[in-house]
Amino acid sequence: MNKEPVSRELFDEVMVPNYAPGSIIPVRGEGSRIWDQDGREFIDLQGGIAVSCLGHSHPGLVGALVEQAEKIWHLSNVMTNEPALRLAKTLCDLTFAERVFFANSGGEANEAAFKLARRYGWEHTGPEKHEIISFKNAFHGRTLFTVSVGGQAKYLEGFEPAPGGIHHADFNDLESVKKLISKAKTCAVVVEPIQGESGVVPADPEFLEGLRKLCDDNSALLIFDEVQSGVGRTGHLYAYEMYGVVPDILTSAKGLGGGFPVAAMLTTAKVAASLGVGTHGSTYGGNALACAVAQKVIDTVSQPEILKGVKARSDHLRKGMMDIGERYELFSEVRGAGLLLGCVLTEKWKGKAKDFLNAGLDEGVMVLIAGADVIRLAPSLIIPDTDIDEALERFEAAVKKLTA
Template sequence: GALQEQSEKVWHLSNVMTNEPALRLAKTLRDHTFAERVFFANSGAEANEAAFKLARRYAWDHFGPDKHEIISFKNAFHGRTLFTVSVGGQQKYLEGFEPAPGGIHHADFNDLDSVKALISKEKTCAVVIEPIQGESGVVPADPEFLKGLRQLCDDNDALLIFDEVQTGVGRTGHLYAYEMYGVIPDILTSAKGLGGGFPVAAMLTTAKVGASLAVGTHGSTYGGNALACAVAQKVIDTVSQPEILKGVNERSEKLRQGMMAIGERYGIFSEVRGAGLLLGCVLTEQWKGRAKDFLAAGLEEGVMVLVAGADVVRLAPSLIIPETDIDEALERFETAVKKLAQ
C-alpha cells in the first residue's frame, strides 16, 4: 500500500533536493533510537561502507591520519564490497579479491582480552561488531563483553559501530538489539528488515560524529529515494508497536521450544540460541557439517530453513508469522528430520 501510494507521487529526486518521505523516516528513526543523524543507502553493505568511512573520517578530523585502524571480529560478516568483506572476518569471502584495504584487525568474538591486545589510542578509530553474529552461526554477544567494548572504545577515543543489518528492525524482539543489551553504539547500521523486501538501508549516528560526513564527502544516488523511504516508514511504524515486539518474543519461545523438542527426540541439536526470531539450532557432534542437508530435506517437505555456517540451522521467519504456521512448520521439519535420521 505504501509503495503503491508513493509510486503515484515522487519516486526519485536529485541529491541536491530532499523529499518528504526521507525527512519523515529520518525523524522517525531519530525518535526511536539514540541517533540524531541518518544517512540513507540501498543495502547493508552500503550502510556499513558508509559507517566505516565515517569512522575513519571522524578520527582524521579529530585526531589526524594515523588513527585509522578498525578492529572487527573473526567470523564476522559485514557485506560483499571490498571494504566490508575485508572488515568481515571470513577469509573465504575475500579469496581471489585481494589485495584488501589495510588497517583492519580481527579479534575473537566474546573475548575482551583479544580486543585489549589490539586496541590503541593512537591508531584505532573504531570497533565494529554484530550484536549477534548472524552468518557464522547466530552467536549472541555476551552482555558483559559488549559493555566492556563500550568502555574500551571510550578509553581509547574509538567509535563503537553496531552492524544491525540482520538484528535490527524488531528481529530480536527489540526494535534494535542494542536496546536489549543496554549498550549504546556511536554508529548503527540497518537494512534487510528495514525495507520489508525493498532495497533500503540506513546508517544512524550522533550529531557530533555525523558532522564528519559533510555534503560531498560521501553520497548515494538512490539512497533516501522517496519510494524506499515510504516503504521503510510503514515497516518502522508497524514493527515499533509494543504488541508486535511482544508477539516476536512469544513466537520465539514457541519456535525455540518446538525445535529443541525435535532436537532432543532425534539427537540433532545441542542448543537453540539467538534472540527473538533470529535463532540458530546448533547441530550435535554426529551431525556437524551437515546443516545444508537439513535445508534440502526441509525444502522437500515444503518448509524453508536457512543455514548459518555448516553446523547451524538458522531460523528467521516473518515477525508476524501466524502461530498455526509455526505449528505446521515444526511438523514438516520433523518429517524432514525423520527421513534424514533413519
C-alpha cells in the first residue's frame, strides 16, 4: 500500500480539475473538530456541506459500520439484504412514505425521482405528460438530467443539448408557476423547501401550500428535494413536516449516512408502482454497509431530544452571528432554519463570502459559502454549545482582521 506523504499540490497532478480544494488536508476528526496534516485544529461549521450530521467519528456510526463490515458488505440487487429492509421500514414508519428506493447520492436520488415522475405521467396519461417545472437558482445534482432540472445555467454550460420538457419558474412566486403548469403536459413540480446552494432561501409556507394545490388540480406530482434540508437539519426529521405540506416524492441524501454515501427516494405505493422491475436501478443502492450506518443515523436523529436540541443550537448560533454582523455591519440578515443558516453579506461586503471563508480557516473555524454573498453554516446537529461559542470567537477574530 502506498503511504508516501501527500500534499495539496498532488491534487493538481493526479485529479481531474473540476474541484478547487483549499490548501489544508484534514486527516482526523472527532465531534465538531478536525485536525490537518500539521496538527492544526479547526472547529467544523461546514459539516461536509450538511452531511456530517452527528459530527466526526461518532461512536455509534463507527460501531454500526464495523458490526456490518464483519457480516456482509455487498450483494447484487437480484436479492435484498437485512439492513436495507430495516432502513426502508423505518423511513416509511417515520414519514409519509410507503415505498423507498436507495441510491448513493442526492443527484442519483433526484434522477430516480424525475424518472419516476415521467414514467408515472406516461403510464397514467400518456407520453405528452412529461414536463417538469423547477425553479430558478435551484440545485438538484450534477447528472445531465438533474443539472437541467436545476435552475442555474452555469452548471449546464458546455453540456448541452439538455433534456427537453423542463421549465423554470420563480421561487416563492406562485403566479409564475400558474403560467407554466398544464394538466395535459406537466408531470411534476420539484422544489427545495429551502434553496441551499443559491443562498439558503426558505420557501414561504403559502408558496408550498399553493404548489400542493396546483399539483392536485393539474394531476401533477409534487417532489420535495430534501437532500440538504432533511435528516434533522431543520429541527424536524424532514422539512415538509415544518411546513405541513406533504409531497408525493421526497429525496434524501447528505445527512442520511452521516458521511457514508447513501441516498433515498421516498414515495407512495401508488406512485412507486410505475418503477416496475427493470425500469431503474443502482448497483450500490441499498448497500448493506450504507444502510446499516444510515439506520443508526435515523435512529439517533429522530429522537425528540436531538430534534429539540437542533432548534436550541440554531438559536444560539444565529444570535451569535447576528451579534457579529451588527458589530461589524457585516450581515443584512441571517436566514434559514435549524442548523442550515445563511448569513447574507451587506452591500459593503457583497462578493466577498470566499474571503471570509478563507479568513476563518486562518483562525481555525470552517464555514461554507452559498454563492458569493452568503456565509452558510451547516454544523453537526449535536455540536456542543462550547464549540459554538469558540467557533463564534474564532470567526469574529477572522472578521476583525478582514474588516480592519
